[in-house]
Amino acid sequence: MNDDQYLLANAYFDGELTAEDLRIAETDPDVMSEVDRLRSLRSLLRDTDLPPASVRTAAIAAAMGEFSPATRAAGAEHDGSSVTGGYVTSIRRRRPSASRYLAVAAAIAAIGGVGVVVAGVIGSGSDDESSGADLAISTETLASAKPDLARADSATALATTMNASADRVNAESAPAEGSTADIASAESSSATTAANDSTATAAGTEMSDATEMTMVAPAFSTPYAPTPGGLIEPIADRDQTITTPGQLAGLGVLLADLRDADTLGATPETSCLFDDPSVEIVDTTRYRFPDVTKTVLVALVASDIEGHTLAIDPDSCDVVVIGP
Amino acid sequence: MIATDEELVVAARNGDSAAMNDLLARHYDRVHAVCRRIAGASRDADDAAQETMIRIVRHLDKFDGRSSFGTWVYRIATNTSLDELRKRRRRPQLHIVGSDDDAPHELADPMADREVEASVDRSAIDAALAALPEDFRVPLVMRDVGDLDYDEIAETLGVPIGTVKSRIARGRRQMVAYLENTGHFGNQPPVDRRPTNEAPDFP
Numbered sequence: 001m002n003d004d005q006y007l008l009a010n011a012y013f014d015g016e017l018t019a020e021d022l023r024i025a026e027t028d029p030d031v032m033s034e035v036d037r038l039r040s041l042r043s044l045l046r047d048t049d050l051p052p053a054s055v056r057t058a059a060i061a062a063a064m065g066e067f068s069p070a071t072r073a074a075g076a077e078h079d080g081s082s083v084t085g086g087y088v089t090s091i092r093r094r095r096p097s098a099s100r101y102l103a104v105a106a107a108i109a110a111i112g113g114v115g116v117v118v119a120g121v122i123g124s125g126s127d128d129e130s131s132g133a134d135l136a137i138s139t140e141t142l143a144s145a146k147p148d149l150a151r152a153d154s155a156t157a158l159a160t161t162m163n164a165s166a167d168r169v170n171a172e173s174a175p176a177e178g179s180t181a182d183i184a185s186a187e188s189s190s191a192t193t194a195a196n197d198s199t200a201t202a203a204g205t206e207m208s209d210a211t212e213m214t215m216v217a218p219a220f221s222t223p224y225a226p227t228p229g230g231l232i233e234p235i236a237d238r239d240q241t242i243t244t245p246g247q248l249a250g251l252g253v254l255l256a257d258l259r260d261a262d263t264l265g266a267t268p269e270t271s272c273l274f275d276d277p278s279v280e281i282v283d284t285t286r287y288r289f290p291d292v293t294k295t296v297l298v299a300l301v302a303s304d305i306e307g308h309t310l311a312i313d314p315d316s317c318d319v320v321v322i323g324p
Numbered sequence: 325m326i327a328t329d330e331e332l333v334v335a336a337r338n339g340d341s342a343a344m345n346d347l348l349a350r351h352y353d354r355v356h357a358v359c360r361r362i363a364g365a366s367r368d369a370d371d372a373a374q375e376t377m378i379r380i381v382r383h384l385d386k387f388d389g390r391s392s393f394g395t396w397v398y399r400i401a402t403n404t405s406l407d408e409l410r411k412r413r414r415r416p417q418l419h420i421v422g423s424d425d426d427a428p429h430e431l432a433d434p435m436a437d438r439e440v441e442a443s444v445d446r447s448a449i450d451a452a453l454a455a456l457p458e459d460f461r462v463p464l465v466m467r468d469v470g471d472l473d474y475d476e477i478a479e480t481l482g483v484p485i486g487t488v489k490s491r492i493a494r495g496r497r498q499m500v501a502y503l504e505n506t507g508h509f510g511n512q513p514p515v516d517r518r519p520t521n522e523a524p525d526f527p
Contacts, residue, residue: 010493042468048357055370060348063377067344232482
């Protein structure tokens with residue numbers, strides 16, 4: 001069997017063939033014989049020893065210990081981040097102690113399909129997390145946004161200060177992309193729900209307009225519109241000039257490995273500080289934007305499911321690029 | 325009538341703990357298999373499977389239905405297993421002498437011999453997978469155990485689809501060659517079953 005036949009057998013086995021290639025594969029006995037061998041291999045791979053029942057039971061019990069019917073029923077994220085769909089990273093800034101009774105309430109709606117939601121609420125909250133102001137960056141929304149569109153719309157969006165419901169803001173600002181609009185709307189609904197919930201627990205506090213959503217200065221206000229998505233592109237040299245979000249993500253992977261191996265070196269000094277353990281500024285890099293190459297801070301955002309890498313403008317502390 | 329995964333997800337999101345429990349129970353064995361094949365036959369696989377269960381609960385609200393629930397779950401299992409591997413690399417290796425795991429199992433029934441044979445075969449698979457470079461092993465397990473498609477594997481691992489295809493195909497070829505060389509695949513007799521400390525060379 002030659003390599004072409006072998007690759008054809010693999011593609012056939014994985015259901016990745018066109019009708020024409022399918023016909024070719026099925027008329028080649030060598031290919032079909034190889035498919036049988038691949039089937040046998042898969043069967044062996046799937047035949048694993050089952051863990052003891054006690055391990056299984058303990059694992060499920062541990063997970064169920066994290067299940068909170070009350071918060072699920074309320075449609076709120078278990079850990080307090082305002083997420084309903086897709087991959088969302090939350091950057092929480094803890095409430096200053098001086099404003100203990102006041103958390104900023106704001107929802108920044110989508111900027112041409114790029115949604116950044118700052119949901120601030122008043123309320124005592126049941127814990128530290130719920131009382132903090134959340135800056136939630138929907139990377140899924142970013143991934144589906146077109147950079148040019150974002151750039152074009154941002155000027156309009158930035159000039160607008162809105163006092164409106166987050167639903168309305170999102171519906172108006174992201175009409176072009178159906179799925180994106182849905183996601184943004186869902187997020188806004190979540191933010192609104194969270195705000196309402198928190199307001200409900202804030203009886204007796206001073207503020208009465210807790211659910212009012214105010215468009216505040218968005219994080220993405222630099223000339224470098226945040227660029228979304230793509231695949232992670234491996235980076236071997238941390239000093240390489242970065243040109244794409246994928247390379248930024250690759251740099252993030254490299255830096256995370258160095259950090260884990262305790263060989264990262266000193267982290268850069270900066271006034272851009274996030275009071276959140278999930279955001280860690282680890283390095284600087286040169287990032288080539290369409291019109292300028294600029295030194296940016298590189299931050300790693302930890303997440304249980306997948307991490308992200310951010311490029312942050314050291315002057316404005318704005319996020320300018322989000323790696324996938 | 326058995327509820328679908330999607331129905332259970334909706335119920336769990338609405339606070340139905342029984343639905344959540346059913347979802348976890350339904351997927352645990354496969355999750356464990358994914359973890360076992362990536363992290364190896366060790367406590368790490370148990371830990372990864374448990375951590376996966378916890379992440380499913382914590383992040384259920386993030387499941388957006390673009391893929392099947394199973395696909396979403398196995399992606400989490402893959403990432404969690406990779407996390408376990410990274411942790412393992414960073415910690416000193418301890419070898420416990422005389423632990424219960426090493427104790428021989430008593431053969432108490434007529435099926436025991438067959439179970440031992442199956443266990444030997446499984447060990448051979450473990451050995452073949454362990455000898456496979458991680459770049460090949462992970463996409464292979466994601467495809468053949470986790471049932472993720474090329475796109476999903478590429479996205480999860482951050483490599484191009486062409487690379488995924490190539491690595492899976494090469495991984496399979498090397499696995500089969502290894503198993504054939506050790507007499508655990510097809511009808512080919514073992515080449516040499518004398519004890520050795522060296523893993524067979526891949527082609």
